Amino acid sequence: MGKCTYLIVALLLTSSLLAQPGKTVITNLDGQYPHYAALAGQIWKLAEPGYLEEKTTRLLQNELQQHGFTITQGVAGIPTAFVATYGQGAPVISLLAEMDALPGLSQDSLPTRKPLVPNAYGHGCGHNLFGVGSVAAAIATKDWLKQTGRPGTIQLIGTPAEEGAGGGKTYLVQAGLFKSVDAVLHWHPGDHNSASPASSLAYRVGLFRFSGQAAHAAAAPEKGRSALDAVEAMDYMVNLMREHVTPETRIHYVIKQGGLTSNIVPDYAEVEYTVRHPTAKGLEEVWTRIMKTAQAAALGTETSMTHEVMAGLYNLLPNETLAKTMQTSLQQVGGVSLTPAEVAFADKLRQSLVSQTLPPVSSAGDVRTYALGGITPASTDVGDVSWVVPTAGLSTATWVPGVPAHSWQAVACDGMSIGFKGMIVAAKTLAITAIDLFQHPELIAKAKAELDKARGGETFTYKSLAGERKPPLDYRK
Numbered sequence: 001m002g003k004c005t006y007l008i009v010a011l012l013l014t015s016s017l018l019a020q021p022g023k024t025v026i027t028n029l030d031g032q033y034p035h036y037a038a039l040a041g042q043i044w045k046l047a048e049p050g051y052l053e054e055k056t057t058r059l060l061q062n063e064l065q066q067h068g069f070t071i072t073q074g075v076a077g078i079p080t081a082f083v084a085t086y087g088q089g090a091p092v093i094s095l096l097a098e099m100d101a102l103p104g105l106s107q108d109s110l111p112t113r114k115p116l117v118p119n120a121y122g123h124g125c126g127h128n129l130f131g132v133g134s135v136a137a138a139i140a141t142k143d144w145l146k147q148t149g150r151p152g153t154i155q156l157i158g159t160p161a162e163e164g165a166g167g168g169k170t171y172l173v174q175a176g177l178f179k180s181v182d183a184v185l186h187w188h189p190g191d192h193n194s195a196s197p198a199s200s201l202a203y204r205v206g207l208f209r210f211s212g213q214a215a216h217a218a219a220a221p222e223k224g225r226s227a228l229d230a231v232e233a234m235d236y237m238v239n240l241m242r243e244h245v246t247p248e249t250r251i252h253y254v255i256k257q258g259g260l261t262s263n264i265v266p267d268y269a270e271v272e273y274t275v276r277h278p279t280a281k282g283l284e285e286v287w288t289r290i291m292k293t294a295q296a297a298a299l300g301t302e303t304s305m306t307h308e309v310m311a312g313l314y315n316l317l318p319n320e321t322l323a324k325t326m327q328t329s330l331q332q333v334g335g336v337s338l339t340p341a342e343v344a345f346a347d348k349l350r351q352s353l354v355s356q357t358l359p360p361v362s363s364a365g366d367v368r369t370y371a372l373g374g375i376t377p378a379s380t381d382v383g384d385v386s387w388v389v390p391t392a393g394l395s396t397a398t399w400v401p402g403v404p405a406h407s408w409q410a411v412a413c414d415g416m417s418i419g420f421k422g423m424i425v426a427a428k429t430l431a432i433t434a435i436d437l438f439q440h441p442e443l444i445a446k447a448k449a450e451l452d453k454a455r456g457g458e459t460f461t462y463k464s465l466a467g468e469r470k471p472p473l474d475y476r477k
Contacts, residue, residue: 021439022332022432025140029428036136036427037420039063043128044109044415047101047121049476050161050168053080056099057158060131064156067139068146076175078168078471080160083177086142087153091444093141093434094155094178094389096169096186096382097134098127098162103476107408109415111348115408122411125163126189126398129414129423133187136423137430144435152438155181162381164475165205165311169381170464171471178389182444183322185433186382187426189414190395191403192359193335194368195327195429197318197392201250201276202283203379204465205310208234208294212303214267224265225302228258231269234297238273238290248375249286250276272310278375280314280465310472312465314383317454320372321447322392322433327370329432335365336397336421345418346400349409358402364418365397387455388462390447394429398422 029036043056057080061071069084080099105122106115116122123129138156145152157177161168178184210231215224238251245251253273259266273290277283291307298305338346338361346361385391398419403409413419437443 040132050100050166051473053099082158084156091182092153095134097131099131107411123414124406126414133423133426136427140431141434167311184391186393189398191399195394196371197323198374200316200376202280202315203313209270215265217263227269228266230297230301230303231271237293316383317386319390326433329429333428396422396426
């Protein structure tokens with residue numbers, strides 16, 4: 001074959017990549033499915049806690065490094081967080097990669113309950129799939145940038161400790177990791193396929209500690225001041241307050257300590273509160289009222305009170321410009337096609353679910369119609385990211401339809417082919433969306449204008465709802 005023939009072939013390949021990048025991405029990722037499924041399965045077995053994802057982050061970083069990414073480790077003072085970068089110049093598009101597991105959800109990849117290790121961690125939110133799927137998308141986008149010679153930068157940001165009071169992304173935002181980013185894309189495992197934009201609930205977790213005076217509960221009760229009474233008084237007032245907050249507000253609490261024995265007046269007790277609201281402003285208003293109940297409880301029981309904010313997250317700020325682009329990509333990719341063996345697995349697994357009204361198993365293959373609006377009744381630290389840079393995400397059917405997050409059933413799906421197939425749907429969608437943004441920078445400009453308008457059209461200064469707290473690196477120890 002002569003030099004001219006090679007040149008013609010190269011030009012045709014480049015032309016095809018520019019004209020139909022989606023088909024190339026889909027073909028390439030289908031070919032890489034066994035490799036990425038194995039990597040996700042390996043991380044599923046590790047199931048590492050938040051801020052302790054040492055082996056997981058190493059696997060993700062090694063995969064990216066082997067494909068030409070430059071790795072910056074330990075960003076924002078978090079040992080397992082990292083930024084992987086390929087390319088030069090604008091636009092800069094970042095993909096998020098979560099990696100932590102949940103306590104008490106260890107489960108084999110079977111349709112019946114069988115913990116691998118009793119009371120151990122398990123990937124009940126599918127972050128083994130989240131991390132690997134985003135890595136696969138970043139590599140596919142990098143390949144397109146390299147083959148076409150297009151300018152721009154693709155990043156993957158490894159984001160630890162999303163669960164519980166971890167709030168990993170809030171500290172990445174505080175550290176300025178997103179200041180030079182033009183758009184952020186992410187995804188999350190689920191039981192359906194959708195890229196419709198929705199908000200979430202702003203969130204704050206606080207620990208209230210009460211100190212009193214110990215005394216013999218029978219011989220000298222008048223000399224005691226019960227810290228447990230203070231906790232119960234606070235809880236009672238908050239429960240009365242529920243009648244006078246908006247229906248969307250969520251308040252949950254748990255008494256962490258309440259004394260050691262019933263014949264001693266408890267001199268120490270503590271209660272943890274989580275508050276959620278559709279807006280950060282509304283959250284602050286409810287939190288102020290809860291603070292008053294804690295102060296009143298201490299005053300009424302003659303105890304003292306201190307409190308600590310353990311985590312705080314913004315509500316998601318949807319970006320319709322990016323969401324429509326992602327919806328188009330998802331429709332091109334399609335949903336998850338299940339084999340007869342996977343359908344049998346799904347049918348057996350669904351027998352363990354409480355709900356009597358389950359969507360059909362075949363709905364895993366559907367892409368939900370695009371719909372604007374709505375609030376997901378949960379919270380995520382992606383919310384903080386969405387307030388500083390245009391952000392869009394999607395859900396894919398990594399779980400059998402009807403399976404909820406944070407369940408052993410989700411863990412089972414996350415460790416087998418149903419989860420792996422949903423992961424590849426997400427990887428394809430993210431990569432095609434990123435490529436579309438590289439090809440059409442006017443979409444990014446429009447998304448930025450939409451973000452400015454959504455924030456009120458004023459200069460926005462990010463302030464964490466967790467305050468000045470540093471990353472709680474030992475919160476899972």
